[in-house]
Amino acid sequence: MLLASAAEPAPRADDVDVAVCGGGNAALCAAIAARRAGASVLLLERAPAAMRGGNTRHTRDIRFAHDGPNAAATGAYPEAEFLDDLLRVTGGETNRALADLTIRESASLTDWMSEQGVRWQRALKGTLHLSSTNGFFLGGGKNLVNTYYDTAERLGVRVAYDASVVGLARRGGGVDAVAYERAGERHEVRCGAVVVAAGGFEADVDWLREYWGDTAAHFRIRGTPYNTGRALRAMYDMGARPIGDPRGLHCVAVDARAPAFDGGIVTRIDAIPFGIAVNADALRFYDEGEDLWPKRYAVWGKLVAAQRDATAYAIFDSQAAGGFIPSLFRPLQAATIEELAAAVHLDGAALARTVAEYNAAVEPGTFRAGVLDDCRTAGLVPPKSHWARRIELPPYFAYPLKPGVTFTYLGVEVDAEARVIDGDGRPFDNLFAAGECMAGNILSRGYLAGFGLTIGSVFGRIAGASAAARVRA
């Protein structure tokens, strides 16, 4: 016994072929793929069981290439069109080989997901523009995650909740153990391969502060409070090569009354194109009608973040009320613009002046939500290019806005087998990454609805299969 432990530690009950760090979509795809390939798998989920699933809990659709209508989508979405969309939003900054791989592999996702028990529904009302490119899974992301956990456990994947990964033990050109904390106790599990699929670091506000300074204190984190990037840091500690802009955030305008974490989709404010947005000085700062809202809503988080105290207000009148999907919180309401200003602690005269200048600049036109209509301002800086109607019908409404962070772009570089690349540009033997912590290889910036899940699913499967193959080899 003594001899054995000196040379090679004796196997323990919790030793496994593949340890998966994380508990969302990418981690589950990896765990299922590795288990199906014959490996024994332990999944380390940081959250308690009731909160499992990372940010996947807040998702509802996945983007995939398809030649025609199928179980999940209404139209065709050829690979070339998919690639065009990706190149457009990233400005061409993507690892083309990995992008091509992701898009090619995405074509088999619906069938694979259905095999794991996932069910599909027609596109949700209000998101019909996505119905030909994206598949909507029944019940949203938590239902997806629940289905995957059921399948994983049925296949024999062991799941540990409240298990926070704190370190990876390097051995030669790879990793041979994962250290995690659970209920204040440190555990170590020896393993043949590790898949890190534990999301970004957006829930660690101190880490965000390194890049964002005091603005970080104003952020509302829309997703799970458990994405603190500990596993990502563990990969950096091992020498993994970073990829992506550390300041890169997907960030939308949310209601300032949203909770600090986990408010999800229900705190998003979709009112902006229906009125104007002003900052803490009651001044407009960006074209509210620049483009169709689904294409533009994701710029507003950073726009708000750039204002004083990272604060802004969406202002609209009764004519506009009811034209957009309501958020969880009711807007503040007042009979006059001055009273509305008082309700949101803005200078009444300043807001009245901004509204009056805006109203005076509105040109006649025919209002049509959902298309680029001809309602615009003339001679106003910044302009409002579409959907500009005078704010004149009381009562008036205001939503207080803050930046709502969805995910971070910073991650680790990987190759086509999902192997993590070290500082010298060589892949680690048996360390793999999937999901948000490597999505920056492909989606360097910008956003495509449902694409995070595509990357997570594709690379989750690849990482799981590669890890299993590494162990079997």
Place this chain on the structure above:
Amino acid sequence: MSEPDLTAEAGRQFAVCNACRFCEGFCAVFGAVELRTAIGAGDVAYLANLCHDCRMCYDACMFVPPHAFAVNVPALLADARVQTYERYSRPSLFAHMFRSPGRAAALLTLAAIVAIASAVSASDGAQALWTPIHGPGAFYRLIPYLAMVIPALVLGVFAVAVLAGAARTYARDVRSSSEDRFASWPSIRTALREALTLVYLKGGGEGCYDVRRGSPWRRTFHGFVFWGVVADLGSTISAAIAQDVLGVLPPYPLWSIPVVLGTLGGIGIAVGAAGLLVLKSLSDDKPTSSRMLAMDYAFLALLEAVALSGLALLAFRSTAAMGALLAVHLGVLAGLFITAPYGKFVHFIYRSIALVKNASEQRRLRDGAPG
């Protein structure tokens, strides 16, 4: 929770649902919620009964406790259904039965059994309960025909009257100002199809969340109970025809329509009610309310007792136990009839009306008419 509190809580929770909409695919409730920016008491009464309690929305919701938003739609609507049942069943004096459904069912049933047994003993002597009786009209020699039929008719007519009154008031209360009548034939046809197929216990194709997620058992067992009741109604009607039109007195032979239907129905109810009782005892009880559960258990236990005592009566009708079994079966039936308007039995009235209203609402939406 008081009604205003429940209405406010429904408004709070549905504001989350309306901003999220992930559950749209599970059932009709969320589509109906989207049509309502403000939630009033009538909306709650409508949505609560449109809900078929598959509970998938609880399992799929990222905002259920321990999340601070504390959304739990099935529990909320279960509480609201209890309020519906209580409010619309008149007279309100009897509606106290809703408060302790188990005790009411047990006491009333026991009292009915004792009353029947005492009446038989008083007229024929206690040994009549333990003496085999054979041949046509055997049941009526023990308990005269009219003594059986008149109480059944009185209880039946009373129950129908209570339920009809309840249906009328409920339909009035959930009618919105923009619709004069929501019951058109196409809406009724849609609602009937949805009710008979129990489509909203399919959870959008996934099943229910009971012993596990995506379970088909709740819908299956409910089907057993429902079609069991239908078969037993058929049995009763065919027996009435045999007796009053054809002049053939019971007990009927094993391979007669009343006995075959009655047996199939009895087995259906016995299996279905037992299955539902087991499911409920094993299910996560967070997405329901304790009062609703108490009502469920009481009603299911009565159904189970009716089915088992009926099957036992069939099995042992030519033995000395026939008298006692007949008294027990009729007593349990009496208990079921008395409590029917004041227990879970009433659920189908409100669900049916809610389904009709929903069908009409969705039709108007499709046709682009205002409303």
